[in-house]
């Protein structure tokens with residue numbers, strides 16, 4: 001049974017908890033800053049709130065947005081945030097993380113056009129205008145988390161043995177496993193450039209070249225041990241993204257805003273302690289050579305020196321919008337998304353979730369401070385439930401961030417922003433409570449299409465049904481559903 005960390009009834013309770021833990025998380029009750037428009041490139045968004053990329057694993061097998069994709073995006077469009085950060089969308093088929101991940105190419109392009117059109121229409125219907133809404137798409141290659149075949153850019157001794165794509169097929173990484181060649185990466189640069197061009201043709205306002213969550217481009221940033229032109233020195237590790245940005249410059253122009261969601265700290269791998277079930281760091285050597293934003297002598301901590309140089313490099317190459325994230329959803333999930341109940345492939349949190357929330361706020365704050373004029377989107381707010389808006393207000397006033405992104409909270413409660421900004425009653429019964437059922441579904445591949453779609457199981461009937469079906473298929477029982485219902489009653 002998971003420990004219940006979030007036991008607060010009022011804002012004063014959370015403030016008190018933050019103080020007693022000694023974490024720098026502050027809140028404001030009076031809302032002002034969250035309403036502020038934000039300039040991004042040549043455009044202005046109507047408030048300071050965003051929907052983070054939240055993959056639904058619900059595309060068609062050839063990568064087109066399908067019914068549930070439309071439903072999700074339309075719900076986001078009606079929710080009141082003025083920046084919609086579209087989800088992970090592969091640029092090549094072999095780089096998809098699951099058989100239903102979206103894929104952007106000339107053949108799927110018309111479906112993305114329809115998705116964008118529907119999203120804008122729903123926003124206009126709800127708010128009377130959409131000229132102050134920006135919608136973008138996140139371009140990705142899943143690297144070692146590609147399915148069914150992991151595609152690695154270097155051996156990561158602390159992670160390789162955790163990286164396998166399919167237990168039944170037994171694809172595991174050992175010393176014989178192939179590493180992506182420089183030729184492959186060079187060709188992949190061109191696939192990114194093509195996808196950026198297509199995103200522009202679709203009409204997206206911005207395109208995110210994803211460099212977070214330990215997928216391929218994130219892995220390359222930490223590829224210190226890789227030989228050749230994409231590994232080793234800082235210059236080599238950043239070559240891929242610099243080349244992509246340089247090759248896209250000529251056609252990007254003013255219309256398409258270049259963005260990136262990047263990890264500012266990858267962290268080290270954690271695994272479940274077999275006795276306590278709590279996450280513990282796996283043994284590591286010093287200096288630690290496998291990751292980005294890590295203090296190599298004290299890898300449990302961040303070192304932002306390279307990160308800040310890197311952001312500067314990105315800006316020199318045309319970057320206009322940055323989204324900061326942390327950690328790996330596969331081997332240190334408490335860092336990226338503070339939670340109470342662990343996901344199926346996870347462990348109980350090794351730290352109070354407020355410590356994780358503060359890590360996000362602090363690191364993003366450092367980057368925003370280094371680049372005060374760059375619009376920086378912050379992460380890690382959903383665990384705060386109905387008080388997201390109060391932390392958002394405070395962080396904006398303190399200039400720790402320019403835009404607040406909401407991830408899990410947006411699939412749980414798509415209208416949160418609208419309700420919070422209109423000072424309507426924010427419904428506690430709708431907020432995300434960090435129970436990780438969404439991740440459980442994401443990891444479930446045992447249906448006819450090889451992947452279950454994901455969404456908020458406790459708060460959205462559609463996914464409660466899907467979850468029930470997935471559990472029944474796995475073990476023919478309702479055991480986990482009962483657990484879900486029990487959690488729900490307590491929250």
Ligand SMILES: Cc1cc2nc3c(=O)[nH]c(=O)nc-3n(C[C@H](O)[C@H](O)[C@H](O)COP(=O)(O)O)c2cc1C
Pocket residue numbers: 052053054055056087088138212213261325336337338379380381382383405406407408409438439442454455
């Ligand atoms: C089901 C699910 C899907 C996600 N999909 C993406 C994605 O496509 N791209 C991405 O960058 N992050 C993705 N994330 C991470 C979230 O955007 C976000 O960083 C994370 O949930 C922490 O923010 P939060 O506390 O607001 O939820 C996903 C997370 C979950 C739980």
